[in-house]
Amino acid sequence: MALTGRQRTPSEHAFSPHDAVLRTAAPHLARRRFLTVTAAAALLAFSTNRPARGATAAPERDAARITDDPFTLGVASGDPLPDSVLLWTRLAPEPFAEDGGLGQERVVVYWEVAIDEWFALVEQQGAATAHPEYAHSVHVDVKGLTPDSTYYYRFRVGAWISPVGRTRTAPAPGGDADGLRLAAVACQAYQDGYYTAHRHLAQEDVDVVFHLGDYLYEYGVNSAGGARRYTDRKLPDVFNHEATTLADYRLRYALYKNDPDLQAAHAQHPFVVTWDDHETENNYAGPYDEKGSPQDQFLVRRAAAYRAYWENQPLRADQLPQGPDARLYRRLTWGSLAQFDILDTRQYRSDQAYEDRPHPPGPESDDPARTLTGDAQERWLLDGWRTSDALWNVMPQQVCFSQRKFDLTAPARVSMDAWDGYRASRDRVMAGAKAAGVENWMVLTGDVHVGYAFDIKEDFDDPASKAVGTEFTCTSIASGGDGTEKPADWDTYMTANPHMKYYDGRRGYVRVELGRDEAQVDFRIVPAITTPGASISTTASFVTEVGSPGLKSA
Template sequence: MTIASRHEQELRAAARHINRRRFLTVTGAAAALAFATNLPGTAQAAELDARRITEDPFTLGVASGDPLPGSVLLWTRLAPKPYEPDSGLPRARVEVSWELALDARFTRVVRRGTVTAHPEFHHSVRADVGGLAPDRVYHYRFRAGTWISPVGRTRTAPAPGARINDLKLAAVSCQAYHDGYFTPYKHLADEDLDVVFHLGDYLYEYAVNATGGARAYTDRTLPALFNRETTSLEDYRLRYALYKSDPDLRAAHAAHPFVVTWDDHETENNYAGGTPENDVPPEEFLLRRAAAYRAYWENQPLRAPQRPDGADMRLYRRLSFGRLAQFDILDTRQYRSNQAYGDGWQLPGPESDAPSRTMMGKAQERWLLNGWHASRALWNVVPQQVTFARRRSVNDPKVSMDAWDGYPAARTRFLDGARATGVENLMVLTGDVHVSYAFDIKRDFENPASPTVGTELVTTSVSSGKDGADRPANYDRLMQGNAHLKFYNGRRGYTRITLGTKEARADFRTVSTVTTPGAPVTTAASLTTQAGKPGLELS
């Protein structure tokens, strides 16, 4: 029996002994699951001398994330055999050393240390390195025994209050392995960027067949264990191994620090809070959510405060880059009300319009407003998951119940809060829909003459949806039905954004194909918005 299988049995045994009514709240489930979660120290794992590792353990690459002015989080995971449930390592802890230097050749090392890779966390490694200079590029690597990892490049954030002229970032989302190659990441790795924001759907729970789906491998065969939907901890862990085996994804992580947030597919399509997509018992879904959240934390460059507690995980958080930008990273999946009218595209009505409906939950809403109130940044940027602006086809009143259109009261509270706290340069970054959009955010979307109060940039998918098209089939209907929609494109790629003291610029970078590797990247369009004068213009 594998470690993950034992873990699942422990969770299910605990669940059977918890009162069913208590499981009907996420909080109660989290407490129950946390009690049974296998954490380092509880299993008294033996120690493995890293010199006994006979195959390269750094097959999944390296990553860094959540840059602060004086620190950055470094990540890797030991996996000599990544497609096996135990990754080719025994149930033993391993000491791993790390180095941080001012140059890629490590002639000027400024920090070094050791951390423990615990089997309970699938031998993932994270080093929260402090005492660093702000706004500085660093290079890092790990060592386990005689093995040395690839070199990663990262960068700290500017000092609080620092006046900086520009910040270069990228937004990415939605990378279904079975829909194509991660070619956009190859080009992203070559960009001159300070940070990358991943807006969700880092993986998909759907089965991947032996030939890699649309990748149509002829020179390799994937193990059968990938050809099933992810439901257990072992499933989710293995799926991250598959995704991180992609060389372009590894290159992007090694080139830039990432700030990550999830959407639905990291767990299950269109789940809402504690409500699953399908009709399964709540305790069964929350066990699945606990497994998904744990595997997410194990495989992303996240700090200790983000470590999950059973089926709960505090993912929303705030990062600042001097006086230029504040980023309030949201979680619109874990705390939301269930989709109205059974989900999908529906006519809005009393159920979707109910004032009590929430996208973020009360605590996160208060946190966001408090952060805006205290912000002194020129640009207040909100990386989140689903389309914020109203989106309708011409002569069709239906809207998406999974997007903010299905939660209009929550959107009104969001916009009222931004207005009340004095946010002038509001920018929302979005993923999810596998296309690029550029929206003006209106105070009242029902009135085209309503003031424009911000900008929404929706980045397309890395691979989800396969190749796509420059003009999707509904292009004319959406452009005619939404006067505030300034750009629409259906190719794969990413969005490169430059925040400056006078304007922000968005370059929508796309590739022609992902079902075959190696496509070049082009800029489909560039738009700008002026500081102090919201509204997008093609440049």
């Protein structure tokens, strides 16, 4: 998240890599030079490497020769379906070495799934190969599981056994699930403080966690771990520069995933992940980076970032990037109770208007051709709502959906990086929700490093207009440091935005319980993260009733 302006290179065209459609842009909108698909493909060949086969395959390492714990980055699970779940680990006996300590050899990894944490009743087991081409990550899509069930899993390499993870499957399609407990998290800049909130999240009784972006930050981390101020150890210099290459991003994930609190949260709950900007570069927009670099250069970086993201997250093969492109938006269901439409608001968006500075809406930002989601994803979202039979339609995504005025004066400035900078795109989504008859609509948001609760209004400029849904931003796990309960702009924001019902600037997460009659949302906050071990408390709770959009204090 950034509110500062940036300089961009002139261009005569804007390019959407998702659908390969060229659109002529007005001269005042087009800022960066055009790149042909062919040139990009040539430069991105490295990022499409697949494990070799046959005689050219990498040699296989004898597991007995792995003398240090290979499970230093923990375990994770994700994207629960009624009959399957994705299990993940990444082998790294030397996590801060570029090759993880395993060189270019393949490693066979054995896995087990049981219905008890002692593995007396093993349900399924098998073997997978950790390939050097994928940074020795393992993605096991375990199928044939029982719907709406809890499972335990672990991995083994030689004599080494991983920590035990707990996961679960979703209810059967159309099943009458009575409730669902979820948490939403985002924004975990390692250098800004400890992951205390993740430690508390590991102890929550939730079914699934949605990570809404900024899982890592590309910025350098000094030897003291930034605000963590390590005195008992020193981080290698390899982290003290901005990540731009595949090796950089892989190492940065190793640093983040080496954190025990983050490992604990992953081991306890299945995660559903989506990215925002910092997994690649601050405030990038499609093929455009913040610095105005040539598109071919930035797309090579984006391909590296996307590849490392997939390698380090519990994602299925469907999300494996192809060069600089990856289909991350996807749909999950929880019986007949909830449909989750997980968005990607970075990869396909138009360039930010007004040089990405806070600015009142104007002709540049309100151009109806502009999009935050891209045409294909927008159609997918609206089509999914039209066919949804779920009671709750939940939209996990990255940037503030509701209007958020920064000033009391008119015209008020708004963020050009959020949906306020793409109002035509937001209008189309809101019209699509109305046309589809979506009644119980909830938006989950990250990015802003504060907690907000909004009524989504039919007309944001008319406080008396109908509420059509609710939005909750989950603050940050660490980004922004300790924060404060009432930031300096608290009075201004709460006055300028009557549909904003809550604003808190401290760290934590959102906990949501979806039921058949209502949903309850709790803002869970820790008072400080620059020292470890802080307690957690619920600072506010809201309910929104089925068939009656809008927030009420619980």
